[in-house]
Amino acid sequence: MQQKHSAPLSPIPNSASTLLGKRIKHPRIADVMSELETLIYPGSQDSTLLVCGPTGAGKTTLARYMVEAAVERAAVEMEENAGTIPAIFVEAPSSGENEFSWRLFYRQILAELGDDLDAPKSAYGIDPQSGRMVRPRGAGGNSLGALRTAVERALRERRVQFLVIDEAAHIIHQTRNSSRLEIHLDTLKSLVNKCGTQMVLVGSYDLYPLMSLSGQLARRHHVLHFERYRQDRPEDVRAFVACIQAFEKMLPALWGGELTRYAEALHENTLGCIGTLSSVLVRAARLAKADGRWSTEALRRALLTEAQRDRILTEILEGEEAINPGLTRIMPTQRRQASAGGRSAA
Known part of the structure; x- marks a missing residue:
């Protein structure tokens, strides 16, 4: 920026806060939204959609627009069935623990779906001999298994079409090894299988290596590149x-x-x-x-x-170098023709 010594303008009002929370639906957001909306549908084989891009590109804004648009499209259905929630937005928790916290993640999902998690939940029964109410042994309603069951039920009952997970790279950063990370992704995939709710993982280029964990995961994931200008x-x-x-x-x-x-x-x-x-x-x-x-x-x-x-530029260039070959690859027949053309020219 060249130095300029023009006279300052007149005193300004207290308007800085006006920009906070303001969002611009710029062309990159519109393009990626259009592609996502095409790929989100009942029975899709793409259980998880990955939206990768540089820090500060506007991915969180995209995620929130996606959910708002889904709610707007489902306005009539939601009016007829007040329990319907077509899409929800959560942020992958960064709890400071050594491993990704599924307990906290499930609680966030249930909170977005309107489940009351303030009071501890326990499954009680009746003692057949005394007739008194007793608390059974084993996992209570707040156990990880119970939370998972509650999430499955809530996603089905609320008819959630897709779940947007922002800052999804936290799942990677809080996982010690690749085998454990694969388990985490299998857990998300099983949620899709159980509930029919597609997952949209939004994050930095750190997400892209998920494609190389296994062929099964690679087949069920699709990558969208949220590019900078x-x-x-x-x-x-x-x-x-x-x-x-x-x-x-x-x-x-x-x-x-x-x-x-x-x-x-x-x-x-x-x-x-x-x-x-x-x-x-x-x-x-x-x-x-x-x-x-x-x-x-x-x-x-x-x-x-x-x-x-x-x-930031270093991270962007490394991310673009990793992701672009996969998005710009040519078909095998084109590759053979290009190779043959190169030999002929030689």
């Missing part, structure tokens, strides 16, 4: 500028028409990730409010540092 693609540059303009329209009194002129610098600094762009602009707005006036310097201080940007 690249600077070497004119259509991506135009889409990114349109997002900046959308943010500008949210707070015209704050930006004063000055934001779009820095589109190229913002694109480079945020690496074309709209979530990161949003974070930068929220910081800029807060800094401007603290200063009492909007200025270029407020925006400059809000940008990612070079160290931050370089680290």
